[in-house]
Amino acid sequence: MRLSRGYLFLTKLSVFALSAVLIIGLVSCGGKTKSAATGGNGEKIVLRLAEAQPDNYPDTIAEKAFAQMVKERTNGRIEIQVYAGGQLGDEKTTIEQAQVGAIDIGRANSGPMTQVEKKFGIFSFPFLFKDRDHLWRVLDGEVGNQLLKSLEAHNMVGLAFYDTGARNFYTTKPVRTLADLKGMKIRVMQNDILVKAFNLLGASATPLSAAEVYSALQTGVIDGGENNFSTYVSDGHYEVAKYYTLSGHLRIPQVLFMSKASWDKLSPEDQQIIKQAAKDSEKVQIQEYDKFEKMSEDKVKAKGNQIIALPDQELQAFRDKEQPLYDEYKAEFGDFFTKIAAAAK
Known part of the structure; x- marks a missing residue:
C-alpha cells in the first residue's frame, strides 16, 4: 500500500492555502448544527478533526473509529468529522490551528510536538525502549500521562497516543x-x-x-x-x-490532541466520553498499523x-x-x- 509521491511533495504554500479556504468555509457554515465553541444545552455538537494522512491510513481508520464511538456513546449528540488527506493542513499547521481553536482535534508525531512542548524530545533518544511492550508501559503510565498533561499549558489537551512502529x-x-x-x-x-x-x-x-x-x-x-x-x-x-x-x-509515538478552547466548552461528562473513546481508539490504531506494516x-x-x-x-x-x-x-x-x-x- 504505497502512498503516491505526488501527495508527499505537496508544497507548503498549497497546503496552507487549501487549509485557509476550508477553515473559512467550515467556520462560516450555517444551520442548526453548532461547533464545540457554541454547543450546549443539549444541542448537537460538531467537532472537526484534522488528519494529514489519507483515508486508508491506520491513523485515519482509528480516528474514524474514535468518532463512531463518541457518536454512539452520546446517542448522536456529538459528531466528529474527520478531514483526512491534509485537507486542513500538515501536522505543524494542525498543531497551530488547534492552539488557536481553528480546529477542534488533531494528530501529530511527537517530533513536531517538541516545537510547543520540549518534553516530547524524550522520544529522540535512541535505544530508550527495549521493545514495544516497554514503550506502551511508559505511554500508559506516569510518563505518558505527564506528557499529555503538559499540553494544557499550550492551549491543547492530550487525548491519546498512536503507534508508529520501530x-x-x-x-x-x-x-x-x-x-x-x-x-x-x-x-x-x-x-x-x-x-x-x-x-x-x-x-x-x-x-x-x-x-x-x-x-x-x-x-x-x-x-x-x-x-x-x-x-x-x-x-x-x-x-x-x-x-x-x-x-x-x-x-516515536504520535499524539491525538484537542484544542483547549473546544475542550473547555464541553461538559465534564462529554469530556470524559471523548477522552475514553480516544484511549479506546489506540487499540484500533495499533491493530491497523500492524497490518499496514506487515504489508x-x-x-x-x-x-x-x-x-x-x-x-x-x-x-x-x-x-x-x-x-x-x-x-x-x-x-x-x-x-x-x-x-x-x-x-x-
Missing part, C-alpha cells in the same frame, strides 16, 4: 555490526539530539528533508537513512537502499531486499555507544530516563 537503518550496503556503520552518511531528521546520537555510533549524520532522501540515495550523496517499514516502502526508499537492519533504535514488510521481501537481524550482543554495543548522549542531557531529561528505565523491569 525505526531501523536502511542502507545501500549491509550493516551487520556497529563497525559497518562507521563513516556511512546516514540521513537523519533535522534534530540536534539525533545528529549527536548517530555520530556517536560512528556514522556521519546528514540532516536532510524527507523530500530529498530518495534522490540522495540514488546519487550516493548519502549511504542510508532510518525509518519504520511502512515509510521505507511508501517513500520508495526500498527501491534504492536494499538493506534493512533491524536496529529498532527509535520508537510493507512483505513488499520489501518480495523486492528481494535483505532484512538483517542484529544479535543481542551487537545491539548492546549500539546502546553502549549512546551513553554519553544520556549523560549530556541528564539535567533536562534525567527524571524521564529514570522512570522509563524502571518501566523496563
